Amino acid sequence: MKNLTTVFIIGVTLIAIAPGYAHHSFTADYNREEPATIEGTVTEFWFENPHTRIYMEVKNESGEIEAWEVETMTPNVLRRMGWRPDTFKPGQRLTAAGSLARNGAKRISLSIITLEDGTQMKPLPTDEQRDAFYEQRP
DSSP, X not given: OHHHHHXXXXXXXXXXXXXXXXXXXXXXXXXXXXXXXXXXXXXXXXXXXXXXXXXXXXXXXXXXXXXXXXXXXXXXXXXXXXXXXXXXXXXXXXXXXXXXXXXXXXXEEEEEEEETTSOEEOSSOOHHHHHHHHHTOO
16 A cells, blocks of 8 residues: 555656646757748648747758748737737748757747738737737736
8 A cells, every 4th residue: 555655646746747847948949149030931830839830941042942940939828919820821921030949950939020011020929918918808
């Protein structure tokens, strides 16, 4: 019985701490000291937890097409900013600026995105946007 209790306590402890290990640190994955800007065409807009992603085809300096991943905030945060699952569509041209992945992967953490018409979108709300969201809640 003592062994069963010990196993149970260890199991509950591991389950409790697992979510903390599942979430990653920005600085572990991305380098703020290496900003990048990419221009390309959306292949997929993944509007799901834990982080929304925009997959793009980007032409490199040699003219070859590379697959890039642009990681941004959770859908919950982006919905407050007016983003929806159909905000970006395959074939749409975008310019994305952010921080490069530390491991050399073709990934950036989004700071700002620019549409073809020059409209800029940020993944974090301004103070005014945040206040407006909370003012409309019952």
